[in-house]
Amino acid sequence: MRLDIISIFPEYFAPLDVSLIGKARERGTLDVRVHQLRDWAHDVHKTVDDTPYGGGPGMVMKPEVWGEAIDTVVGDGSPRMIVPTPSGRPFTQELAQELADEPWLLFACGRYEGIDSRVMDEYATRLRVDEVSIGDYVLAGGEVAVLVMVEAIGRLLPGVLGNAQSAVDDSFAPGSMQNLVEGPVYTKPPVWRGHEVPPVLLSGHHGNVARWRRDQAIRRTVRNRPELARELDPGTLDKHDRKL
Numbered sequence: 628m629r630l631d632i633i634s635i636f637p638e639y640f641a642p643l644d645v646s647l648i649g650k651a652r653e654r655g656t657l658d659v660r661v662h663q664l665r666d667w668a669h670d671v672h673k674t675v676d677d678t679p680y681g682g683g684p685g686m687v688m689k690p691e692v693w694g695e696a697i698d699t700v701v702g703d704g705s706p707r708m709i710v711p712t713p714s715g716r717p718f719t720q721e722l723a724q725e726l727a728d729e730p731w732l733l734f735a736c737g738r739y740e741g742i743d744s745r746v747m748d749e750y751a752t753r754l755r756v757d758e759v760s761i762g763d764y765v766l767a768g769g770e771v772a773v774l775v776m777v778e779a780i781g782r783l784l785p786g787v788l789g790n791a792q793s794a795v796d797d798s799f800a801p802g803s804m805q806n807l808v809e810g811p812v813y814t815k816p817p818v819w820r821g822h823e824v825p826p827v828l829l830s831g832h833h834g835n836v837a838r839w840r841r842d843q844a845i846r847r848t849v850r851n852r853p854e855l856a857r858e859l860d861p862g863t864l865d866k867h868d869r870k871l
């Protein structure tokens with residue numbers, strides 16, 4: 628997979644050199660290219676923003692600069708273009724999986740109050756363009772949102788997670804734990820400061836362990852994510868769990 632990222636703060640993406648993503652880049656599984664938007668601003672101050680039409684707070688990013696940058700990066704290719712924004716389509720595990728199946732993604736990182744909307748209109752005429760939100764809070768720009776998405780997408784790519792880890796059992800991945808949040812996890816020692824590991828986990832009885840883990844995931848989902856719990860099949864929750 629090829630990932631292009633355009634930003635006025637390319638240094639935000641130094642973390643993509645470490646850990647899972649860094650190793651995937653070394654192996655060639657991921658081809659990540661970060662571009663400085665100001666390279667396409669031709670005035671002496673390399674201006675990328677201007678005052679908003681219609682008034683209002685802050686500044687808006689200029690369409691001309693973005694147009695030259697995206698034209699250069701895209702060439703005659705057709706990446707899927709992702710634009711982080713507070714008002715976008717929610718980023719979910721399902722969308723992460725959808726994007727992990729794409730051969731080429733282009734992330735456009737806005738700053739200030741956002742990118743002139745005509746940029747998305749222009750490229751929607753020839754590319755798949757998605758405006759995406761990573762949550763209902765307002766960041767100062769798109770860079771952190773791109774880091775979140777790249778990590779969630781990258782760990783789903785073949786060979787990125789070692790055998791010891793697996794995205795198959797993720798909370799929101801298809802399968803028996805789908806739409807349940809993670810249950811508790813434990814490792815050695817068996818007793819720590821008087822806190823014991825639940826005995827079932829030491830029993831070696833895989834069926835009991837699986838049932839216990841599912842029960843714990845259901846309990847935690849009911850407690851922490853009631854809106855997800857309401858979506859669960861009625862058979863998933865017995866009356867006892869619903870009262871949790």
Ligand SMILES: Nc1cc(-c2ccc3ccn(Cc4ccc(CN5CCCCC5)cc4)c3c2)n[nH]1
Nearest residue numbers: 711712713737738760761762764765766768769
């Ligand atoms: N999930 C999530 C993604 C982002 C995100 C992503 C990309 C950018 C680019 C700039 N910002 C800052 C920003 C954007 C919008 C507003 C609202 N403002 C209201 C008045 C009219 C203009 C718009 C405020 C500040 C961004 C924020 N935040 N949260």
